[in-house]
Amino acid sequence: MRLLRASKGNYQFHLGEREKHVFCEVLGLYPCIPPAHQPLSKNAKLPDGEVNQHLLDEALAEQRAENQKLLQTFLSDPLRLVAIKKQGDDGFRLTLSPAELEWLLQILNDIRVGSWLKLGSPEEPRLVLNAATMPHVWAMEASGHFQVQLLAAVEKRDAGS
């Protein structure tokens, strides 16, 4: 994934054939974080704690469902990833508005954090690779790769503005 242009209006990226495949595959894993995963508070001293926890879980579940719908639209849009046939630069053009980029960052981070949770939330950066862990390690690393590219694009645009 290579940033071609970052302006106020939009971001344009180049993705190679295999990278485009990985991009779509990894996005297809959303959502990875289990529902009702996060507590609102670490102690029980909040007023109406249970009710508020329930409301938070509900709000996050609604957002997850909405994101799934948007992701389906995103991935099935033929104009989203446009094939480019240029000598020496074959691949795909991905164009994102700033809001879409923000949204993608959220989606990718859900996949990254959710995969890490499936690995047992390891503290060590070095992960044990075996048949059981490999899919989650792959998802964590692949989503992280795209996150880094998107964040770099935002930084570049902010530095230029």
Added chain:
Amino acid sequence: MAEIAAPEVRPGTVETVEDKPELTRDPGYLVICWNDPVNFMDYVTHVFQRVFGWPRVKAEFHMLQVHEQGKSILARESLEKAEHYVHQLQKHSLHATMERDE
């Protein structure tokens, strides 16, 4: 793709700039972000900027506090506002909670 843009814009910079969190004594709910080894430092900084409308320097300060001290108090707010911020941070998959300031 306007459909995608819609839900993201609401909690973004425009809205949160208006109600910047203030570390005042009153009322008394702390919005806390906790360290984890999975979220990228740049991502955490980015989310703080977006959710609170902070400049990069302030967002980085709190990100480093999370990283080095295990947590950072991001805001002291009313119950409703603290809930709003925790929701926004959790929506971005950050480890955030709210605690009563005692």
